[in-house]
Amino acid sequence: MDLVLSVADYYFFTPYMYPATWPEDDIFRQAISLLIVTNVGAYILYFFCATLSYYFVFDHALMKHPQFLKNQVRREIKFTVQALPWISILTVALFLLEIRGYSKLHDDLGEFPYGLFELVVSIISFLFFTDMFIYWIHRGLHHRLVYKRLHKPHHIWKIPTPFASHAFHPIDGFLQSLPYHIYPFIFPLHKVVYLSLYILVNIWTISIHDGNGCKNEKLFNGEFTKTE
Template sequence: MDLVLDVADWYVLTPYVYPSSWAEEGALRQLLSLLLLTNLGATVLYLGLGALSYYCVYDHTLMKHPHFLQNQVRREITYAMTSLPWISLPTVALFFAEVRGYSKLYDNVSDHPLGWTGFFLSVVSFLLFTDGCIYWIHRFLHHKSIYKLFHKPHHIWKVPTPFASHAFHPVDGFMQGLPYHLYPFLFPLHKVLYLALYVFVNIWTISIHDGDYRVPGPLKGLVNGSAHHTDHHLFFDYNYGQYFTLWDRLGGSYRHPSALMGKGPLDLIRRLQREAKGNQQSEAKGNQQSEAKGNQQSEAKGNQQSEAKGNQHTHKEE
């Protein structure tokens, strides 16, 4: 995070914000700057990537699902934007520790004993470490003693949109994000790679809420994509994983996605639409039959009246 702080100091904070008497290395200034940058970055990533996914990827047909709430998108955004500042407070404490040099973040690839090999292995180990940690944190948040207090607010959105991705209770949001920040205190990680992975994490979090169930065939059983996470929102006790299905399989919480079996939210919507269309057609057919029957009855009645009137004229002439 010190790379972001250095850029912000050079171009904005030092020349335009802080008085010259406030040294860039000052703890108070760094804390205030990190608080500003963390909230600004989280907001830009959430709203920017969320909007991109919502307008370019998300299938808006899902908004016709019976479980889709009234004004849900606005409510998701409001909840997320209310929670993000609170989530940022403990997050800034971790960023501050990184900036002060307590982490294992490094500047140059040559600083790692394994060089480029270590650089790329960091990506794999980061994904595996955070995936395992988040699985157990997420599963813990489903424990009945704390679920209603911390995690249930995120499950209000049974059929989520990309904007539900960050709509967490602050404690829930921080706990599930904690492994990302703990990793560089435990393992060496390049500073630029850390920032790239941080952005990737936000993209992934949005993507598993976007309703796009496409996954390459061989990876469907391995990657915990949107189809898997959709079932988590619908059925609660399955598919706790973040990136992979490994821990769900080991923990007995894996559920093959309903959407991949033709039983997902979109399939329900299509079935309801077909039923509604069939009912409309049946109703229209019934109305036509009733109208035709009414016309026949009116015609018959008119014929009877004409015949009776003709008979009256005949009797009168006689």
């Protein structure tokens, strides 16, 4: 995330927003900048990808289903817009630790071919690690002690559109993203790879809420009953 922050500082924050006397490596300045960058980036990614998926992938015939809610798309968007800033507060705390040097993120590819091999292994490891832990987190969120308060709001959308992809309770949304942030504190990972995978994961989250993708996800997690 420091790569994004350095670009934002160079082209926007330093010349236009902050006083020249405020050091770029000041922790409070970094926290404010990360909140802005994270929220702006999240909204752009969400609206751009969800809109494309909604108009070009989503089967609009599903909107005639009796379980499709009145004004559902507007409600999905409203829920997401209200949730993302709260999710970002917890996320920024981890981003801040990363840019302060507490993670194992690096920008060294190493010597060829060993550097390339390490890069490929880290990507496979990242996907395995995150998928495994998200499965157990998701399963835990279906526990009767927390489901109604935290995870049930996401399942209001029985027939979801891509705009439901990030319509989470803030704590639910953060918990399901937590493995992506934990990984670079345990294992080394290239900064560009981490940023790319993080963006792709959010795009993937949108894609599995296009109707068919969400149905397949529910079948995989054993969430469908015979009545569904």
